[in-house]
Amino acid sequence: MSMNSVGRPTRPDQQTPGVGGSLTGARGLLQDEALIFELGGWDKTGVDLEAPKFDASDLGDLVRTAPMGLPGLSEPETMRHYVRLSQKNHAIDLALYPLGSCTMKHNPRLNEKMARLAGFGDLHPLTPVSASQGALALMDRLAHWLKTLTAMPAVAMSPKAGAHGELCGLLCIKAAHEAKGQGHRRTVLVPTSAHGTNPATAAFVGYSVTEIAQTEDGRVDLADLEAKLSADVAAIMVTNPNTCGLFERDIVEIARLTHEVGAYFYCDGANFNAIVGRVRPGDLGVDAMHINLHKTFSTPHGGGGPGAGPVVLSAALAPFAPAPWVVSGSNGFDLIESPEGDAVQGFGRMVAFQGQMGMFVRAYAYMLSHGADGLRQVAEDAVLNANYIKARLSKVMTPAFPEGPCMHEALFDDHWLEGTGITTLDFAKAMIDEGFHPMTMYFPLVVHGAMLIEPTETESKLELDRFCDALIALAHAAKAGDVDRFTGAPYLAPLRRLDETQAARKPKLTWKPVSQTPLAAE
């Protein structure tokens, strides 16, 4: 069988007793909140609507008669339910959120306010072009910033997330090869340290994936790359700065070698925040790169989305961009939704409408606030903060790549935990008890027991020191044999460690009534 080294305990060791729990299940002011389906709201509603003038008799037996099983609650009950739930979440607004590769930075509230202006938030996607000139102008200005910051001549705005941007980029590449009579190329090269989305996207588009080895200093192995580049290779996908938090020193050579065999260079731009305002991917030979607006340009992560992933394109790929796109003419802006004519080579369409306008507004407000000077400072402070953490923690933990500076994230391995009986997972869970969200663990796959820490530029030195002090204290406790502090952690969170094994063996994916009690009171 194919072995995968990321297997690790996914259920608690045993049922461990609580630390003198309450009588109600609450933990102080943290309430034990039932599911919306258990609050008795089978015949309630929290909205007041006028009665309809006409009934639905014209629809005959198309009308739904079976009960749906949807509870409703009054407004105060709804508010309380969701506010109680909210309090069980960690958030950037509470403390440093050091998830490497995820870029959890402060989300300015001005951006929220701007996205909610009626002219943006209440604008229908099919409003006549003459009545949505401000939206098109904003897309055009945002595109200008993205192109200027990357030194790329074109940008496809519609992809809805990073992985969706990867898909867009690879579809451009595929279309470009087909236009050149190179449609037979079947392989995409991806480094072993890549995000899972890279090989998944390449496979989704029908390419086969070949991995490129990594050197001991955490970069693409040029010799291995050269050996694997051939006339069958359609593209190479490289993250830069890479997932080890390092800049690919040979990036220009990687691009040259790739182009030499007629392949394109897709850059995963997830870590663009480390170099924005200082380095332009276009100068490195990149053909396509998605930009996660929810990372570099701080649109909120929202518990897992929505994001936005516009893709900047080189001149070679620009003609193949998907619809729609914005053009400017004598009568203002126009939106090309259904390209016509022989000149059109676009590969098709990624989404129903124009993309994530709500994220465009936020990202543009973020850019205007920072300006060219502020964005450069963003990259410099993000890199400074990561190196500061690396310097302070290297005294007690083992950095995966000790030589030279890192970029925006510091990567440690688990060698320093050897012999303690404590794993990366245990250490991370103990961080929760100290008030911090764990770092990214067990990624990238090329580093054993990886701990990837990304502080971002929006942390003060005081907060960085609090974080480092906490981790150093934990590291000392680990080395001193205070094992229970780790293996049973977290003790102080809303819940203790969860049994993921049981969740996967017997999946319960929806709530079901316990007994046969009727769902809806008729």
Added chain:
Amino acid sequence: MRFTKDHEWVELDGDIATVGITAYAADQLGDVVFVETPDLGKSLKSGDAMAVVESVKAASDVYAPLSGEVVEANGTLGDAPETVNDQPEGLGWFAKIKIADRAEFDALMDRPAYEAFLGSL
């Protein structure tokens, strides 16, 4: 019982080979939560992916150690995937294969050789 470097085991009874994953593999994988066994009648060549075994954080292909035709799949793993952890080299078997070439079996490692191989990892 014979073994592969990919951590499958095989036991031969006449021309019917019972195949599973080794105790070492089951331990490395962690708690097994799902097993996809091969379709009956599927014709396999040695080295083909014949089954999938999943833990919470990993999904692994299980390769056919021998060529032949699938004559039985272990139906109990659907409801009780934990059997792979509890009795990997017994009740946690994956499939029975009617083998085509006995020489393939003879070429596999015996237990001392497999244990030596594990020691080298």
Added chain:
Amino acid sequence: MRYLPLTPADRAKMLSVIGAKSIDDLFIDVPGVAQIRDLFDLPRHAGEMEVERELAALAAMNRPAGSGPFFCGAGAYKHHIPATVDHVIQRSEFLTSYTPYQPEIAQGTLQVLFEFQTQVAALTGLDVANASMYDGSTACAEAVMMAQRVTRRNKAVLSGGLHPHYAAVTQTIASAESMEITRLAAAIDAEAAVIASIDNDTACVVVQTPNAFGTVTDVSKVAEAAHAAGALLIVVTTEAISFGLLKSPGEMGADIAVAEGQSIGVGLSYGGPYVGLFACKEKYVRQMPGRLCGETLDAEGRRGFVLTLSTREQHIRRDKATSNICTNSGLCALAFTIHLSLLGERGLKSLAALNHSRARELRDALAVIPGVQILTPRFFNEFAVRLPVNAAETVEALVGQGIVAGVPYSRLAPEAGMDDVLLVAATETTTEADIAALVVALKGRTGQ
């Protein structure tokens, strides 16, 4: 710069701890040719007031749906969103949290996702639902890819009633995986042609109800035909409020149901972010794309929720994953769940009935305009009309009078040759005065 906490003194101290002379020392791995010393040719930083001024000026050039008579639908609908929804989704703990990979400190998000999944399954009448997709159109494309995995067949039939953008997205994505897509000609009543196109190589048929022309259809017969041929039925819905009035996809035999969830809790926002709903029969759950939340227990035996069945996903299975999707639409799913919790079954039914009633009022008002022909036989809150004049030109002319009359079908599919067809939608936000204004304006335009 107001978002950057480090002071010059902090930076100097931190550089000395690192052992670097200047910030440039930390960028030494960047090749010299790519080191940009000067600031880029872009404006310098700006205060809140300046930023607000520029964006407010841009916003003022757009015509919000709520600012007057407005009849656009075609995949995005103007609905009232209760104030509670927007308040709760702006709470820091929801807005500024990440994907719930650490369940002990993400139960808020996880429990909401579990509630969301249960609500979506209930609405669609299917067994299981995932934790959301980007939007309805990408969910549609993913459903077709899933049908290919389930059936191991390569052909998909797309109904002529499917939203043209959804068809285009599906065609783009599925043909990249070498699927053969049969896209039927646009049709107001499309199901007979769909049934005729099913054969034994068909992986799935994709039908929409209410469809792109607003037509409501019982697709049970399509389900029977698809299942007889060993194909899956995918039912698409672009107006989620319709679930409150119409038979569910599950009841009609759907194997997979996908929908645009924007109508429940999510603003129009010029096309995104929206929230894709994705539900299916339980037996297909392992072929489903996207995140799933499941119930379990913690070490003290208390109920909790975790992301589960993750081995389907890209971060574990990489090139063998069911989809490349990673980021989803979490915050929009939260808005959807809060709005639906406020509505409840009772409120959703009332809201759906009100939408349908408003559309009937609109139909009756338009039907008496000479030269205007109602094309959609059975509808929920949107229908197609044939005008005696060009629809796109009419819409453009009426915008000048402060009325957004609807969506010309030609905007969605210029090649369909339906230049005189206008799609009009009414919702609970539509008033009698709005309808009266549209009638007057249309009469003026059509020369009556």
